[in-house]
Amino acid sequence: MEKVIRRLAGAFVTISVILGYFMSPYWFLFTLFVGLNLFQSSFTNWCLAEQILAKVGIGVEKEADSQSNSLS
Template identity: 45%
Template sequence: MNIDRIVFAFAGFMILVTLALGNWVSPYWYLFTAFIGLNLLQSAFTGFCPLALILKKMNKPSGAAF
């Protein structure tokens, strides 16, 4: 898997987890869901993604986006 696929899979997984936690535990988890969405949006325009930087240091193959 390249960095792009890992980032998208991780973001999707975290969104689903925080939506479930917001529904069953506390609505404050929806703020973390919003943070993930904002991070995806800003990375689309700037190309900066903290997870992509971590994965690059782990020598994962890069993709088209990161």
């Protein structure tokens, strides 16, 4: 799940910087939002994107498999 979150955040930052440069500087606010979310999640261990991805079912199976392998 952590790799998925990092890839998603990296993609969002890259896309919003490109859009901010070529389309409108207001896109940099989205970059700021992603950065602030990463910052707060480092302190609180809570990430909205992680909850959304878990509900969709992304990253859940791999996490369950790695936990079962570590128990045996």
